[in-house]
Amino acid sequence: MKVIEIETNKERGVKLTGYLQEVGGEFEGIHKRPAVIVLPGGGYGICSDREADPVALEFARVGYQAFILRYTVRAEQKELIWPHPINDYDEAYDLIKEHADEWFVDTDRIAVCGFSAGGHLAACTATIAKNRPKAAILVYPAINDDMCDFCAPGLPRPAQEVDDLTPPCFISAARDDLLVSVSNAMNFASALTENGINFELHIHSYGNHGYSNGARWVNQNSISRGAQGWMNEATRFLEEVWGIFTSNGFTKPEIKRCVSGDMEKYLSVDCTVLYLEQQGERISHIIGEQLKTIDTIIKAKGYDGAAASYVKTLYTLRGMLEVAGLPKEYIDSLDNELNTIEAIRG
Template sequence: MQTQDLAYQDTKFTLDTYFLDPIADFETQVERPLAIICPGGAFRFQSDREAQPIAMQFNAAGMHALVLHYQLFDGDTPVYPLALQEMATTLNWLKSQKENHHIDLNKVVLIGFSAGSQIVANFNSIMLDPEQREKIFTDELTVEPAANILSYPVIDMTLGWPKDEDWAMKISPDIYYWQAQEHLTDHGKPTFIWQTVTDQAVPVMNSIIYAQKMDLLGIPYEMHLFGSGSHGLSMATYVTQNPGNEANLNSNDAKWWELCLNWLKLQKILPKF
């Protein structure tokens, strides 16, 4: 892992990069897909359980990975729109890295967990629509994601998370950014969604309303709602278990990763074999 510092205007932010090395004995190097990961953490912090372990899973599947340390509420600066501008800056930066790291820029995937998923959903809704994007990001978006993965996502901040409206106002004093589904257009990309119906922190209706809007717009999606399990599962295996916390383990919910890989193959982001 290496750290990369980027900036949007005067604001600096950081990426953790997990680029796969070229295979020396290949006569022709493979251009590989890439995942940009937005960990959760209620916009207060970013969970390590949803960072490096997820990046390493993508590496094992043959994909480059980045962890985006997006804007959190720091007591002064709200999350939005800066987090979306940082994502756009990251995507544009990838173009300069294409040759160095053999990146397939047509196969970039955004993946979010919990609060990080709202950044991905809002990006899919707002930043891929040129008319909405130009209001907050005046540069051209030279690289667009091909697909999204939403893991127990916050979509609509009026649906039960956060419970405190004051915290929502700190995340974004502009309520435009509160409801990602409201701004989704047919510019949105195919999306994989998973959550548990017993999620105690983020109501499952968040996933349902985003899938419903995608369905209305004819955007391809796949959604898996598991019958039990807590919020913040990450991989739902011992790999991401906080020692002693049995709620981090769920063998049924852990199947989301296999289902996700299969979906990436259906989207032709990963090869079938």
């Protein structure tokens, strides 16, 4: 493993640290690695060491190129620091992309992982940054208006900025958090729900604030077993989004960025049935017979007219074909064909 440190802004003390692992050689099936940019918390007053190396090294343990960004923080209580932190992130992201070949980074698999105020910054990278990450992990994030105002003046409200370009998000918080209420995590999850973005939300039974990577050696507070294992759950979520990282590269992802394929650029079996019908004759050679079968199933259930159309807005093609008992291999084959066709948006 090679450790790099780059001071991206000396005046503001911004530093990017990277834990970089090799590819090739004994890792002959691996040519690039997924990456994560860790954004420590600290109320925009410090960048917590507890939420830096202990987290980055856990990601390195499962094969990631792990970076820590110590972004701009305020020197005094009411200092206006925005937009320096998100500019720091964009500069770091550009640097990682620029050195992707040298650092063996898969630029299609770069995530952010932020804690508390760093969770606010991570949420902003997912919603308003020039360089959106491919996934975002938010751990007890500061999202609500009162928390934003508490951290620093002029901070954006990321829950209000969620859009159809927001990447999949994993969110972890503790029910008994005395500093950043779980309502922060829940409100961001609600915004993701409203915009159809895939996410996973974990509210642990106890753990208070600042449980970092969940390890007992990092924590003075009592934390639940769920909070202790949140990093395993987060990496499992990334496996679903990106595919499993193996000695021969990545398997096929299990879920897409959006809950519905209707929001994606290309068609898929994860589009709703009605949306696919609206694509017209150009896809009839692929799924025309399947759509007829679905009509038969819906009529057999007693739905007709407007009711039938409503059902078609609820169910994806994948879901209906699974109801019909068709094998996964067949559904995946249809998906591959549809993936080559750009959607016509209404």
